[in-house]
Amino acid sequence: MADPLQSILKVGAAGLEAQSTRMRVLSENIANANSTGNTPGADPYTRKVVSFESQIDDVEQTATVRVAGIDAATTPYKLEYMPGHPAADQKGFVKLPNVDVMTEVADMREANRSYEANLQIIKQARDMINMTIDMLRSS
């Protein structure tokens, strides 16, 4: 069995990676909050949602995390009356992305908080490893 302190670093890194993937998808959503199509009636950008799943590491027997998938949200598109827009249909309605910037920002906060928590755990584990090494130091 591997050293638990080493596995903490691995678990923490998995957490950091998962949260940064989430952050990346959120930033894609925000960047594309106004991306419409350019042909009449075309679908605009669809909001993406990250889902996580826990995964048991066979060697360490600890629960790491990984991104289970990045899926398109199923919420309906917003419609806005903009005749003359390249993506407007016959009635003059343009489909806008189903991205709500407020939701994305709130989600970003949560991702940030989780990232910090993972970072804190890694720091503490590193501290513990250092303490063990320090036992050898004569002073």
Add this chain to the structure above:
Amino acid sequence: MSQLYLFALASQNNRWLSARQAAVAGNVANANTPGYKAQEVAPFEQTMSSVSTELTATNSRHMALGDTRRTGTTDTTTKVEWETTHSGNSVSLEQELINAGEINRSYRLNTSVVKSFHRMMLNSMKV
């Protein structure tokens, strides 16, 4: 004898604390995983009592007697949670970080005790 026992106790406690910290790390990493239940390591008293008598193999992951690398310290159970979110996740980041801090502090205490006793022993050997 008592001093040697102290070293064994300290290292055993540290091993238990590392396993506990690993459980905390798993919980924090899964803080946003739907349906994840927070895990906890069995209390130290329990692992101590199982060590002093005989190792009972209640779990397939238990190792045979004589291998003291893993004296039942990583038996994780679902813990009493502070809150459960709508997604069925029972990890409370605050609780986990408090635990992590506490574990770190205990670990520091153990290593410091070992260090100072070691120094005492070295001093007694000096002229």
